[in-house]
Amino acid sequence: MRAVVFTQPGPIDRPNALLDVERPDPVAVGRDLLVEVKAVSVNPVDTKVRKSAVPSSDDGRILGWDAAGIVRAVGPDVTGFRPGDAVFYAGSLQRDGTNAELHLVDERIVAKKPHSLGWAEAAALPLTAVTAWETLFDRLSVRTEVPGAARALLVIGGAGGVGSMAIQLARQLTDLVVIGTASRPETQDWVREMGAHHVVDHTKPLAAQIAALGLGAPGLVFSTTHTDRHVGEIVELIAPQGRFALIDDPETLDVVPFKRKSVSIHWELMFTRSLFDTADIAAQGALLAEVARLVDAGGLRTTVTERIAPINAANLTRAHRLIETASTRGKVVLEGWS
Numbered sequence: 001m002r003a004v005v006f007t008q009p010g011p012i013d014r015p016n017a018l019l020d021v022e023r024p025d026p027v028a029v030g031r032d033l034l035v036e037v038k039a040v041s042v043n044p045v046d047t048k049v050r051k052s053a054v055p056s057s058d059d060g061r062i063l064g065w066d067a068a069g070i071v072r073a074v075g076p077d078v079t080g081f082r083p084g085d086a087v088f089y090a091g092s093l094q095r096d097g098t099n100a101e102l103h104l105v106d107e108r109i110v111a112k113k114p115h116s117l118g119w120a121e122a123a124a125l126p127l128t129a130v131t132a133w134e135t136l137f138d139r140l141s142v143r144t145e146v147p148g149a150a151r152a153l154l155v156i157g158g159a160g161g162v163g164s165m166a167i168q169l170a171r172q173l174t175d176l177v178v179i180g181t182a183s184r185p186e187t188q189d190w191v192r193e194m195g196a197h198h199v200v201d202h203t204k205p206l207a208a209q210i211a212a213l214g215l216g217a218p219g220l221v222f223s224t225t226h227t228d229r230h231v232g233e234i235v236e237l238i239a240p241q242g243r244f245a246l247i248d249d250p251e252t253l254d255v256v257p258f259k260r261k262s263v264s265i266h267w268e269l270m271f272t273r274s275l276f277d278t279a280d281i282a283a284q285g286a287l288l289a290e291v292a293r294l295v296d297a298g299g300l301r302t303t304v305t306e307r308i309a310p311i312n313a314a315n316l317t318r319a320h321r322l323i324e325t326a327s328t329r330g331k332v333v334l335e336g337w338s
Contacts, residue, residue, distance in 0.1 A: 001025050002337055003100035004313045005060030006050050012320045017050070018313040019060065025102055027073075032104045033081055034073040039123035039335040040098045040311060041066040041304070042319040043161065048249075049093075050320065063316075064099035065090045068113055068122035078107050080285075086113040089288065090127035092274040099316060101337055108281050109274055111288035114295040121302035124331035125165070128303065129291045130284055131247060131270040132165035135222055139266035140243045142174055146219025149239030152177040154210065156202055156234075157224035159187035161331045162247060164194050164303040166222055171195035172299045177215060181206070190329045194303075202226075206233040219243065225326065228253060238263055305330035310338050 003023045010017065028034040046063045055061035068088040071081050081087065089110040091098055113122045136142045142153060153170050157163045158180025170178045172195075180196035182188040183203045191199050200209040210218065217239035223230060228250035235257045238244060244258065245266040255265055273281045294300040306322065308315045311334045319332045 001101040003062050003096075004064075004311070004316050005055075005062050005099075007055060007058070007060040009050065009052050009054055011051065012047070012317060012324065018063075018317050018320070020313045021060065023059075023062075023100065026096070026104045028075040028078075028104060030075045031077045031107050032075040033071050033078065033087070033107050033110060035067065035069040035087060035103045035105060036072045037067050037069040037098055037101060037103050037311075039068045039119035039333055040064045041123045041127070041161075041331045041333045042316065042323055043127050044323055045127075046097075047320050047323050062096040062098075062100050064097035065093075066123050066125075066127045067091065067098035067103060067105075068119045069103070072102070074107075080107050081110065087111065088113045088122040088126050088292070089285075090130055090270065093271045094275060099311065106274065106281075107285070109284040109288075111285050111292055114292040116296045117302055120307050120333045120335040121304055123335075124161070124302050124304035124333050125291060125295075126288060127270060128161040128165045128331065129169075130287065131162045131268060132169055133287045133291070134270060135162075135245045135247065135266070135268040136166060136169055136174075139245045139268050140220050140222065142170065142176060142220055146239055146242050149219030149242055150177065150216035151175065152179060152215050152218035153220040153222065154179045154181070154206075154218050154237070155196070155222050155224065156181045156206075156230055157226070158182050158191040158194065158196060158199070159329045160224055161303055162224045164190070164330055165300075166224070167191065167194040167196050168300050172294060176220070177218075179210065179213070179218065184327075187327075187329055190305075202230065206230060207237040210237045217242070221245070224248065232257070235261070235263075303330035304333045306332040308332070308334045310334070310336045312337075
């Protein structure tokens with residue numbers, strides 16, 4: 001099978017940062033699905049691993065987590081899928097990635113692809129949908145009120161992949177007033193398209209802008225990016241006893257100022273369930289099935305904004321560069337192997 005690998009950690013702007021290779025076809029065992037990959041999307045985790053991780057083999061490591069494709073074979077313990085099923089999912093950090101023609105994935109973190117979406121549109125969704133869902137409902141418990149706080153959710157980085165999904169899910173599944181941040185006219189328009197009631201500019205002080213909305217102090221804040229730049233403003237604007245979640249990796253994060261307000265702090269990593277084979281690992285497949293249902297019902301939309309074809313080292317290099325600008329709207333997706 002064809003695949004794309006990296007052999008040494010480092011920046012994307014160097015010769016052979018990503019390489020086209022041929023690999024043996026993998027074989028499904030246990031609860032594995034063998035998926036013929038039709039489309040993949042690129043996430044910040046792809047670039048972070050490429051820059052810092054040392055592959056365990058001299059042959060390199062296959063990156064990529066989001067995928068949509070067709071089940072070609074199943075392991076002997078699989079119960080929920082069969083060959084021919086169209087699926088979508090985000091894989092595991094502990095296994096080879098999806099930037100390959102064939103990919104093995106545990107059936108418990110997989111769902112049937114939305115019928116109404118093509119391969120590229122479906123591949124844009126899994127990692128960001130799982131991250132947003134787990135943050136909102138498992139970490140922040142957004143359906144539980146914060147006493148005295150505005151029933152409002154602030155999503156910092158609302159135009160990114162995760163922010164786009166968090167805004168949609170909050171609008172579709174809760175009664176929260178949703179506030180998204182974006183700094184450019186095109187990203188502000190995108191955040192409104194996703195369903196945000198209000199948009200504020202994260203290049204300007206956030207607390208004053210939130211206060212000017214007249215809603216009161218929001219009880220829920222979700223930071224998807226540049227948390228270290230905004231933490232002081234978050235401390236100021238969040239309601240007492242509020243809940244704050246983040247997904248990025250600031251070099252330092254001083255949480256002591258949150259103590260005075262008894263704010264709870266929640267870190268989300270969508271790979272935790274697969275990394276530790278948690279007792280509730282199948283929750284990821286179940287929530288993706290619900291995402292697919294909502295998409296087909298018209299309640300959620302794909303977030304793909306950039307489509308590149310085919311899947312190869314040159315085009316993945318281009319996609320990594322785009323992601324590393326930290327200014328993309330929605331998701332970058334690659335489709336096909338021709």
